[in-house]
Amino acid sequence: MSTTRIQAVDIELAALRDGVEAAVQLVDAHRPAVGVVDKAIAFLTEKGVDCAPLQQLSDAFHRRGPRVSAVDIELAALRDGMSAAVELVLERRPPHEVVDEAIAFLTEKGLDTTALELRDPEHATARSDGTLPTLNIKELKRMALEQAIAKHPRNFSAAIRELGCGRTTFYRHLKEHGLLHEQ
Numbered sequence: 001m002s003t004t005r006i007q008a009v010d011i012e013l014a015a016l017r018d019g020v021e022a023a024v025q026l027v028d029a030h031r032p033a034v035g036v037v038d039k040a041i042a043f044l045t046e047k048g049v050d051c052a053p054l055q056q057l058s059d060a061f062h063r064r065g066p067r068v069s070a071v072d073i074e075l076a077a078l079r080d081g082m083s084a085a086v087e088l089v090l091e092r093r094p095p096h097e098v099v100d101e102a103i104a105f106l107t108e109k110g111l112d113t114t115a116l117e118l119r120d121p122e123h124a125t126a127r128s129d130g131t132l133p134t135l136n137i138k139e140l141k142r143m144a145l146e147q148a149i150a151k152h153p154r155n156f157s158a159a160i161r162e163l164g165c166g167r168t169t170f171y172r173h174l175k176e177h178g179l180l181h182e183q
Contacts, residue, residue: 006030011040015049024053031095034061060093068094069150071143073102073116082106082115090119142177149179 006026015023023044027037037058041051068088077085085106089099103113144163152158160170174180 006032006036008036008039008043011037011054012043015040015044015051015054016047020044020049020051020053024057027054027057028093034058037061057093060091068092068098069146070098070101070105071146071150073099074105075143075147077102077106077111077116078109082111082113086115086119089116138177141173142179145173145177145179 011023011026011032014026023040037054041054041058044051044054073085073088073094076088085102099116103116106113106116145159148159148162149156151162156167156170160167163170165173171180
């Protein structure tokens with residue numbers, strides 16, 4: 001994902017000059033605000049351009065809800081299988097760096113991440129021997145902490161409620177896993 005901010009006019013120019021697919025690639029690479037994409041769609045529709053692929057991307061942004069973290073993708077893959085992780089990525093469209101981070105973790109755990117790399121659930125498999133990887137309790141705790149913090153940024157009280165532990169225990173685990181500095 002690029003840090004360069006793009007405006008509706010950039011999307012409009014890409015669509016008019018290079019086609020709607022080029023505009024979709026531009027939006028996918030730069031992740032502008034949904035309002036910027038909607039403004040470009042309105043302009044292009046007014047000009048008679050078929051914006052169906054761009055509209056699908058905008059719809060995905062609208063229903064995406066909270067940002068998906070690498071931990072969310074990892075948990076989906078470990079708990080529900082690689083096809084569920086791919087569906088999550090396709091539905092919520094997280095930044096490429098987030099998906100790459102999840103792929104690195106899952107590869108380290110011995111999972112075949114081809115489906116995730118291709119964004120194609122048809123390629124989903126478990127390990128080559130057909131089993132799911134084993135996580136130790138420390139990894140599970142860290143993943144639960146990361147997920148709760150990602151779900152409730154800057155709101156430790158909500159994260160504590162979600163985890164069902166005491167405040168002292170929560171902070172002790174944050175310190176043990178080196179997560180205290182993230183807030």
